[in-house]
Amino acid sequence: MSTLPAPTPLYSWHVEHAGRMVDFSGWSLPVQYDSIISEHKATRTAAGLFDISHMGRFYLRGPDAANVLDRLVTRRIANLRPGRIRYGLITNEQGGILDDVLVSHLEMPDGQPLFLLVVNAGNRDKIGDWIRQHTPEGGAVEICDQTAATAMLAVQGPRAEAIVAGTLDSEVCKLGYYRGSVTTHFGGSCIVSRTGYTGEDGFELIVPAERGLEVWQALCRTGGPLGLKPSGLGARDTLRLEAGMPLYGHELTDEIDPFQAGLGFAVTLKDHEFIGRPALERRRLTDSPQRVGLVLDGRRVAREGCPVLSSGTCVGRVTSGTFSPTLQKSIAMAYLAPDCLGEAIELGVDIRGRLQSAQRVPLPFYQRVRDASKNHAFSSDFQGSTR
Amino acid sequence: MNEEQLLYAPTHEWVHVAEENGERIATIGISAFAVELLTDLVYMELPEVGKELIQGEEFGEVESVKAVSPLYSPVNGQVVAVNSELPDRLETLSDDPYNEGWILKVKLAGDAELANLMDYPTYQKQCAEEG
Numbered sequence: 456m457s458t459l460p461a462p463t464p465l466y467s468w469h470v471e472h473a474g475r476m477v478d479f480s481g482w483s484l485p486v487q488y489d490s491i492i493s494e495h496k497a498t499r500t501a502a503g504l505f506d507i508s509h510m511g512r513f514y515l516r517g518p519d520a521a522n523v524l525d526r527l528v529t530r531r532i533a534n535l536r537p538g539r540i541r542y543g544l545i546t547n548e549q550g551g552i553l554d555d556v557l558v559s560h561l562e563m564p565d566g567q568p569l570f571l572l573v574v575n576a577g578n579r580d581k582i583g584d585w586i587r588q589h590t591p592e593g594g595a596v597e598i599c600d601q602t603a604a605t606a607m608l609a610v611q612g613p614r615a616e617a618i619v620a621g622t623l624d625s626e627v628c629k630l631g632y633y634r635g636s637v638t639t640h641f642g643g644s645c646i647v648s649r650t651g652y653t654g655e656d657g658f659e660l661i662v663p664a665e666r667g668l669e670v671w672q673a674l675c676r677t678g679g680p681l682g683l684k685p686s687g688l689g690a691r692d693t694l695r696l697e698a699g700m701p702l703y704g705h706e707l708t709d710e711i712d713p714f715q716a717g718l719g720f721a722v723t724l725k726d727h728e729f730i731g732r733p734a735l736e737r738r739r740l741t742d743s744p745q746r747v748g749l750v751l752d753g754r755r756v757a758r759e760g761c762p763v764l765s766s767g768t769c770v771g772r773v774t775s776g777t778f779s780p781t782l783q784k785s786i787a788m789a790y791l792a793p794d795c796l797g798e799a800i801e802l803g804v805d806i807r808g809r810l811q812s813a814q815r816v817p818l819p820f821y822q823r824v825r826d827a828s829k830n831h832a833f834s835s836d837f838q839g840s841t842r
Numbered sequence: 843m844n845e846e847q848l849l850y851a852p853t854h855e856w857v858h859v860a861e862e863n864g865e866r867i868a869t870i871g872i873s874a875f876a877v878e879l880l881t882d883l884v885y886m887e888l889p890e891v892g893k894e895l896i897q898g899e900e901f902g903e904v905e906s907v908k909a910v911s912p913l914y915s916p917v918n919g920q921v922v923a924v925n926s927e928l929p930d931r932l933e934t935l936s937d938d939p940y941n942e943g944w945i946l947k948v949k950l951a952g953d954a955e956l957a958n959l960m961d962y963p964t965y966q967k968q969c970a971e972e973g
Contacts, residue, residue: 491882491907689882689908754885756905778884778907807910 463508464606464667480576482509491689501682502612511579515570517596529722546731551709554578559635606667611657621677654698699819742793748818751785757804770795843940850965851916866950882907883932923947
């Protein structure tokens, strides 16, 4: 059974601009327009514009919305103040990760609260079912999948703020990191958040689907002279890898728990009951394979599935790898057995039958220099940090 | 080299055959179409001089940010020269794939297998289909 990938509201624009379209989790999206490396560099030095309309978007409303999410997400949501955003995991009863998500507590213009849950495209149906399954019968919450009704765009990079200020207004640029707000732009409502998946400063915008193209083009017009480049999934992947951010289906699966994944910072056990908590209390104290960063000698790239060896024994597997455009090095993330986590242990990666030596390095591989003059009080919310 | 006068393998390698000192020498590279498809090249691995190649078998690999692609020999024969500067100057493959971007020179073992290769118009048709 194969169905055609769905077009995002920007599909025609991508095709007209030579986007190399691929099927990604059921959506037709560009891997790149001209080159992954040039798009990657644009985001690191100026700005990149990404169509992320494939991301699943659930809107939860009603008096029970916060409590429903509080029970499903590894972070506290019940005490999340309006305008704030948290990164968290949704775990099953065994503590395995069903998805990594962003939860925003927003305030509608009429003062009503709106909880936005952004999930990975490939997990949208699974998480939709999971929420409904775990919503108490007769609960005062309305759950609405708004993915198809909206477009989602990301502007990422050191010039993102100037571009968003020039396209929307300078007021929204006062948003701090991991803050979000519902605004009125382009003749309708728009959700703006200071979040991203690239390791740079940036914004994510959600607008009605029929406004997507107009907003995209407006951002291109303002951003073009500032070096903004429309960028595809290829650059999105190399950027998040350098930033040490996990990708569901690679670093995260329902067999991996948040502690192994180096995401312990996204689990609040204190005063917080949620699905998976009892299992996680146990798993936290268990020695299990850990997510690590590797830098390889030479320019060959370790791909997903490549065995990691120590003294001739397989001690783990690569989950993602690429050639880092910023560091000009072959980098990878892998899970390594607990007794092989010492910095001094010699490692090698078996790339198609040939061993390439590798060093374990702390994640992230790349961290931007932050502008201390800006309000980044909650900038530690996602650093992709792991030991 | 004039791309219209080269022979092509279905796996996108090009071949140019010339007489040199009484030997039939094939110069081998990869087509502009293939380089364009790969983009963002980061690494290339080439065989040693002296290695025997068999048509259709792997002789090296070229890696891009996205993926690794094997290079397949379009002919039978022995490697007599390798463009050893190429792995350090991969941009040459896109800048000048049919001249400076040559990869190998191979002393042909015979001629018969050249019949398995395509001429330029046939290869163009294949590229158009792969789009």
